[in-house]
Amino acid sequence: MRTADDTLSVQLRKRFAQGFELHVEFAIPPGITILFGPSGAGKTTLLNCIAGLDAPDSGRLTAGRRVFVDKAQGVNLAIRARRVGYVFQDLALFHHLTIDKNIHYGLAGLDDNEKRRRAGAILESFRIPNIHTRKPAEISGGERQRVALARALVTDPCVLLLDEPLAALDAATKSKIIDDLRTWNQAHSIPILYVTHSREEVFALGERVLVMENGRIIAQGTPHQVMSAPRLETVAQLAGFENIFNARVVAAHPGRGTMTCQIENSALELETPLVRAEVGSALRVGIRAGDILLATTAPVGLSARNVLPGRILSLVQRDVIAVARIDCGVEVEVHLTLAARDSLHLQPGGEVWLVVKTHSCHLMAT
Amino acid sequence: MGEFESPLWEDLSFTYIGSRQVKELNSIDWQAFALTIRLAAVVAVILLTVGIPIAYWLSFSRWRWKFLAEALVALPIVLPPTVLGFYVLIALGPRSPVGRWWQTLTGHTLAFTFEGLVIGSIIYSLPFAVQPFAASFASVDKKLVAASATLGASRLRTFFRVILPLSISGLVTGVALSFAHTMGEFGVVLMVGGNIPGVTRTVSIDIYDKVQAFNFAAANATALLLLLISFVVLSAVYAWNRRMMWLCK
Numbered sequence: 001m002r003t004a005d006d007t008l009s010v011q012l013r014k015r016f017a018q019g020f021e022l023h024v025e026f027a028i029p030p031g032i033t034i035l036f037g038p039s040g041a042g043k044t045t046l047l048n049c050i051a052g053l054d055a056p057d058s059g060r061l062t063a064g065r066r067v068f069v070d071k072a073q074g075v076n077l078a079i080r081a082r083r084v085g086y087v088f089q090d091l092a093l094f095h096h097l098t099i100d101k102n103i104h105y106g107l108a109g110l111d112d113n114e115k116r117r118r119a120g121a122i123l124e125s126f127r128i129p130n131i132h133t134r135k136p137a138e139i140s141g142g143e144r145q146r147v148a149l150a151r152a153l154v155t156d157p158c159v160l161l162l163d164e165p166l167a168a169l170d171a172a173t174k175s176k177i178i179d180d181l182r183t184w185n186q187a188h189s190i191p192i193l194y195v196t197h198s199r200e201e202v203f204a205l206g207e208r209v210l211v212m213e214n215g216r217i218i219a220q221g222t223p224h225q226v227m228s229a230p231r232l233e234t235v236a237q238l239a240g241f242e243n244i245f246n247a248r249v250v251a252a253h254p255g256r257g258t259m260t261c262q263i264e265n266s267a268l269e270l271e272t273p274l275v276r277a278e279v280g281s282a283l284r285v286g287i288r289a290g291d292i293l294l295a296t297t298a299p300v301g302l303s304a305r306n307v308l309p310g311r312i313l314s315l316v317q318r319d320v321i322a323v324a325r326i327d328c329g330v331e332v333e334v335h336l337t338l339a340a341r342d343s344l345h346l347q348p349g350g351e352v353w354l355v356v357k358t359h360s361c362h363l364m365a366t
Numbered sequence: 367m368g369e370f371e372s373p374l375w376e377d378l379s380f381t382y383i384g385s386r387q388v389k390e391l392n393s394i395d396w397q398a399f400a401l402t403i404r405l406a407a408v409v410a411v412i413l414l415t416v417g418i419p420i421a422y423w424l425s426f427s428r429w430r431w432k433f434l435a436e437a438l439v440a441l442p443i444v445l446p447p448t449v450l451g452f453y454v455l456i457a458l459g460p461r462s463p464v465g466r467w468w469q470t471l472t473g474h475t476l477a478f479t480f481e482g483l484v485i486g487s488i489i490y491s492l493p494f495a496v497q498p499f500a501a502s503f504a505s506v507d508k509k510l511v512a513a514s515a516t517l518g519a520s521r522l523r524t525f526f527r528v529i530l531p532l533s534i535s536g537l538v539t540g541v542a543l544s545f546a547h548t549m550g551e552f553g554v555v556l557m558v559g560g561n562i563p564g565v566t567r568t569v570s571i572d573i574y575d576k577v578q579a580f581n582f583a584a585a586n587a588t589a590l591l592l593l594l595i596s597f598v599v600l601s602a603v604y605a606w607n608r609r610m611m612w613l614c615k
Contacts, residue, residue: 053512079515092513096531105527106517155517 005064006030008159008191012049012059012069022046022056022215030189032182034202034223037212043195044089046212047161050193051086052079063158063191085152085160089167091144093136099147100132106155122154125184126177142173149177153184160192167198178205199240211235236364241286242333244364249279258305258358261285268329271305272361286362289335293355294324296344306356312348315341322346328354393584394591397564398572402549405480405568409487410545413495416488417540421499422525440493447490447553454486455557478560483568486558490551491544498543502536503529535610542603546596 009027016022022042035043048054050061052068055076061069063084068077094102103122107115123132126146131139136147145165152160166174185192194205202209202223209226211219219226219235226235236244246264253259258271261283270285277283299307310328317323322341324334332354336346346352424436442450458476459465468476476482506529514524530537552570559566561575569592576585 051512051516053515079512080518080520082516083518084516086513086516088509088513090509092507092509094510094513094528105514105519108519108523151517 006158006189006191007064008050008193009060009062010046010050012056012061014045014049014054014056020215022049024212024215024217026210026217026220028191028193028208028210030191031185031207032192032194032205033207034205034209035193035195035212036197036199036202036209038197041212042215043212044163047086047163047193047195050159051084051161052077052082066158083155083157083159085155085157087148087152087160087162087165089163089165091136091148091165093144093148093151095136098133098135099128099139102136102147103151103154105151118154118156122150125153126150126180142169142177145169145173145177146180149181153188156188158190160190162192162194164195164197166201167196232364236284236286236362240288241362242289242335243287243292245285245287245330247283247285249277249281249283252277252279261361261363263330266329268308270356270361271358272363273359275363277363284364286364287332287356287360289323289333291356291360292332292334294326294334294336294340294344294346295353295355296346296350298353299355302355304355304357306354306358306361308354308356310352310354312346312350312352315346315348326352326354393581394588395563395567395569395572398567398569398588399591401480401564401566402568402570405483405487406545406548408484409491409548410495410541412484412488413491413544414537414541417492417495417499417544418537420492421496421503421540422529424496424500425503439496442490443493447551448557450490451486451554451557454482454489454554458482458485458558477558478562478566480559480565483555483559483566486554487548487551490554491547494547495540495544498536498540499533502533502539505536506532535607538606539603542599546599549596549599550592 007027007029011025012022014022020042022045024042024046035046037043045054049056050068056069056071058071059069060067060071063082066077066082067073067075068082068084069075094105097105100119103119104115107118110118126149128143128146128150131143136144139147148165166177169177181192194201196202196205207222209220209223210217211226218232226239247261247270248264249259250262250269251260252274254274257274259274259277260269261272262269263285272285275283293304298309308328310326310332313325313327313331315322315324317338320338322336322338324336324341324346326332326334334354420439424432424439429435455477456462457464458468460469460475465475465477476485510528510532511524514528515521519527550570551568552574555566555568555571556574559568559571561567561571567575569588573585573588573592576582576588
């Protein structure tokens, strides 16, 4: 079903007076692609350019064979002719119209029977109950999100843009709506660009992810490729690496598939995966706080190559995890379950050993 | 002075009832009232139709010289009505192109006619309609306008289906203010219309006439009625707007 013909291809540049520049080039096939990045990265501006609410200074924008923008040819298709479904962060439902009229809004020009048929189908796909004559203020938050999706999708768009539409919902409601959206898209197969700044959503929703920072796409791939093994520190911070150290390659061990890196300003050495880097070159090591094991006695007989003695500086509870800061030559953040904290009788000042697998050390360019 | 004071105070006191009150009601020039209300209604309806496109343009245009147009629309608020009336009189007179065109069309000049009065009043009350219209158009959430466009609506459809319904309170305010403002105009009417009973003699001219003739009792009754009408119109609008705000919450 999926063909290159349905791909959304974006290549554009837009400069703003304050010095910010949006400069992106990517193509997304049908399916859900996550657009991930911090606030101010330019995510919404990018969506606005695709929808036609903002005009790029230069570039080309196509959806399948349809050309939305081609600055070189002087093409700039009107918003209403693009057939781009756009669900805004605050949904932008017409609060003076009933749910029925909101959903029928994009169907002007069709006869009443066809309107009813299409609206009926979409209401069923998104499991919208019998609330047709109510106004948006009179229905629940989850229902409003469903209505906003239905209003955009009933027009049969060729691209769907979602600007953090589910940010305000609880996880269960959110995943039900996403499941319905996925099911809908199995039949329609259009590119969906889903903006979020929550890394949980990246793993939960996306088949592909684009990471955006400062107006540029800085990484793309599957969520696992991009988020679990980031090659750039900015991505790593976004992806949730609590520990990032400057380091230098001390020795390479091609026979073992590893190399030894020394953490800057300390005697601490870590065994990391082997990458193509000269001995003596600088790089960064990222370690997730949740990937580190703690032991209260020196552990033996482990496959993990890094066992580092240290002392607990502080231990605080954050939600359902215990956050320990440990001095082992450098300060390292470790996340434990509350149960682990209690059974090990961990206390600030206590002696511990940190256990870090080689492959939990992610290397990044500086 | 002393001999004017006693009738004025006597006539302004509201303690007496009976035959004198009936006499005062009889002294009201109902023809002037009918004319004034007709004038205010015609002007309000015309301003509703003319004011909407002007207000739309003022709210959404990105023209760099737009501020000049905004100043021009607001001018009648600060100008003395006599200045405005004077230029309208000149513009409607037989020496101006507009006046000449009207004269060849109808055989008489616009000055000192009801139509002339309507034209003068439209200009005079324009900001009272356009400014509330423009303010309410501009306060419609831009996201709704954007959503309408992405759903395939033209600008005209977006205007009639989204912007206009969400601006009802601004429209009502503008129409009511221009109605009430036209009801109470004096300077422009005096300059453009003169004082022809049934044609251009409005209530405010009538009051002025009665005071000039020392007929304070009749002036008082007329003025009081005008004051009441204006107050009722304005309080109805404010009450309605308040209700709308509750409904939209």
